[in-house]
Amino acid sequence: MKLKKIFILTGLCAAIVACTDLNIPPINLLGERDIFGSNEGVTSNLARIYSRLPIEDFKYYYPSGFNFNGAHYKQMACLTGEAIGRDTQASDNEGFSYWDEAYSEIRDINMFLENISKYSSSFSESEVKMYLAEARFARAYTYFALVKRYGGVPLVDAVIDYPASVNMEGTYYYRASEEAIWDFISSDLDYAIENLPENSPAKGRANKYVAAAFKSRAMLYAGSIAKYNTVNEVQDQNGTSVRICGVPSNRANDYFKASYDAAKRVVDSKKYSLYKGLWKANDRIAQYENFRNMFLNETSENIFVKYYEIKNAPHNFDESVQPYQTKSGGNDSEVNPTIDFIEMFDGIPKDENGYFKNIDSNGKYILFDSPLSAFANAEPRLRATVIFPMDTYRGKVIEIRRGIWTGDASNGISPLANEGDVGNCNQLTDPNLKLAESLSSNPLIQLKAGDPNGTSMRAAGINGPVSNWDFGNVGGVYLRKYLRESGTTNDFNSTQCWIEIRYAEVLLNQAEAAYELFKAGITGDNYRSIAYNNINSIRERAGATLLSSELALDNINIIRNERRKELAFENKTYWDLKRWRVLHEEQNNRRYKILNSFYSTDAQKYFLSVKFQEPRGGFQYIYTFDTRYYYQPIPTSEISKNPNCKQNPGY
Template structure:
């Protein structure tokens, strides 16, 4: 099965040199009906241009920048809503970031172009052999854009014909919004028609039947969960008898079935990547070999002849890039979701202590991670790993003075990890203890970790007090990881430091991969089973979800479920700061334990892919899960006694690990309940009096 590479093609200027007219930026139809367009090559270029302008939240999406299209197609992606979901944080983005508001007119430009193609192609008999497939493809594109709008605004104007301005009556362009449910219904109908008429395979840059089916599983799942959970959050928003925000709950199961059916249709045409027996390396190949594996369903391709991006320069550790860097710091809250780490089952939190309550001492910088879930290992740049042309990752928050023997002296926890305290190591002293930092039992540098000069000498060996790659603590300078972690997903770790510069990265963006489709199917199956429909089209739904989750976990090297009954209706674990049953996976809220298991799996599998943000919105848990939330990190301390130093000056020795809130970027963040829907842009309301406002406008 060919992968779908979204290519950049320079089109004739008429394709997107659009003329603004009232609220929908109408282009005169005569611009698009020339014989240079309605030829086979012209249509291919035209469709490629539509793909090129699709609003994907990829390497060029920045939530703090208007860009060309409300945050889309920005040169440098610094601000991301990955930082607002508990996935990660960076020094430029320590607060809450919403998606960039205002995406409307640019979306309707693309919809108009798709409508023009759908409307006009039947008028060109010479193109009849391919026109049906092209029309189906245009419907897929129209559905993609409408979905991006629907998940922001709810109900939308249904415009399926190219509008023509009547100079004597501008009201001819005014279109009211249809209901939220009707909007999803016409999007799904477009996708059904696309699936029916698209080819089974496609050339580079084109969608096909199974791409459309995969995308339909995403759309239908969003509609289904909106129907099930939206009205539980607040009353649906109805104007003039039209339900604009909210979908009747009785429609939920119908949408869940559509999601399951669409995902099932993809089965056998794509598959999880499992070509490498090394599970860590195999998982990394999902993005490192995105264009060559069988998991990628739809990708946006980057290369020097088309687009390049700056992900490596922006996200790599500062020591390993020529500019910027350090903006990719996964949180401990996310890391704790994975298997193979010392996690307290009563809280779901990291807890590396022995039976006496003393810190466990690890023999070297990588021992803690040796038994961690391979999927996690592939997602992080781990201490001691060689990356970026020979740089060894060096992470350490401080060292114990040389008179401290780890075999003799033991330590109880010396920081608070209660989700509430924002203090730093030097300012917080627990009851009955002395401050190990103020008394120089633990030493750390006040300098930028990359330029430390106050090295600590032990038996003639000079040791960096802090890791050269951080973490950034409150008392040291420079910029580095805030959490003690650097992310790896999407990164080209083979790119050398001199090569790691702005606009030099060409990794492809994976918009849809088969793992997401499987998770869509598993979630729909659990939702249906827990609402009383245990079987569907002859399939035991809990067994189906159980098999899917274990398939994903097996590929990831995670612990397998033992029985479908684990996907139960028992209440989900709650965050340790809230009443209820606490435990593994409690950071991710869910009404039942079965749904929590699949939601945690999504957090682990789809992190840093612009999916989790929209999951929290469609689950309607964003405002309660991310409520007065402080990001947490994991901080390592090395015993200088017995430590060794390699030829590059990087030390290694025995380590302990401490979990706490970050010291920089530790402000609380909360997702406002009124942000689940975006207000209709004010200029659109002004230009189209029939557009109804959303709640709280």
């Protein structure tokens, strides 16, 4: 039923009098004209629509949904191999259904669209176009969140006026084809691009380039599904065969071209740019500080941002991922980057197989004055993304240590028995190793006379890792990206804004779409050259080694890996791995590797062990992705009440 009145709470009670004229609207009701016939009412409605957009930000919690206001014990980055977490179990998936919330948002948007058109005489022509365009941008955003989870879904582009205009059977919508949903998203975004202003009317609202940037993301996803998805689920709908899961492969280049063109529109506008405000050529410290500060400030790179503020809308990101050492209460250490992730970056010592080189030619551990020394030549972007053991954060040296080795190091230190051995991933049984069972049972270990570190050290440092289930580090490294350098870290006290779309992503979208078009032999722009230039622009800012020539860009994985490094921990990688249809290959009985730092009392130096994530609290952390989850289950409640809605395969 269409909403005809909107209630406003006033705190007053009204008495019902027998003789009252019921045709007079109560004073605590506003009619449609009051809400949709004024700029104040319209912007209030828009604010509500924006606040409900399915943005996977600091308050997104994959077990529970969007705008979650509890402790974030699990993080999406721990589902992708970017990191491990104490509480993130292997083979997890989204534990909530976005279905009902999405269609509630779509209903509100459709109602908004109908009423803006109905009361258009109250506004200027440009205002009407802007309001309609913002609503259609939001509708595309919502359908994108649906289609990437479920495939084809019921396409509702108007308010369903039940029971006034349709009976119950009229609400039983079939699922549209997945292709139709992608095309509908494209159409809504095209309208938004053409009718939104050059500049956002207010912070956090869309403009034409926000819509174009988002289109570059959505159409890239659609192209990937057309090219890489193999699921073909069809439903007979009154004699018509409709493909509700999957997109015809011959549409791939259409979508890649749409993504490329949308990204090009943003690039050609010159409205945004890669942030280099603190960047200096050949200055690794400046490049590190530039990348780190980019996520804590307003910059030229921000395209679409969700804002937070302490009074009405804080979040708890710092509490969730901060080091144990800097916590002032609450939680900590839920995101611990893996060595698998670290190995993607340039400048790290690697063996002939591309793995982190921690063993010398004599089969002994390479020794370092500090664990940080092992990564001294890594690209600055990496140090701006993670906190290595003995690096600084909030003015403190972050002491991450698995244990202390007290053996004779005169002939070098041989690899621990468990080095690289998945079968013994938790068996640290070397008698020379001094470990901590927990942070509250962390023994002091005597050092040799003359040790520059003093007379004794805690076995596990301040942060761990430790042997048993406990707070503190579990992977040997901490996340730095998005972490504030000051302020209270317990509970909901964080106010960093979430950069939902930034210019680097647009360049990466364009590069990937361009390379796909190049490989398909599509004529037009010099697609390979554009992809090459985009990747090198990002790598230059990151302090990484530049690709030597266009010919060096000879594999789609070069672009994909650059994307994984640049957009790490921004909740993009999970969906990228799904759209490329490679997550099941990466997570096939997979354990992720962690970095364990140990101090040698005899050598008075550190050595670094690479091992698999240790089981804790009964969790084995062996990852396997079930391919049926490329399409998530439609909620059983929807299947029960709508006989025309077919469930996805495998459920």
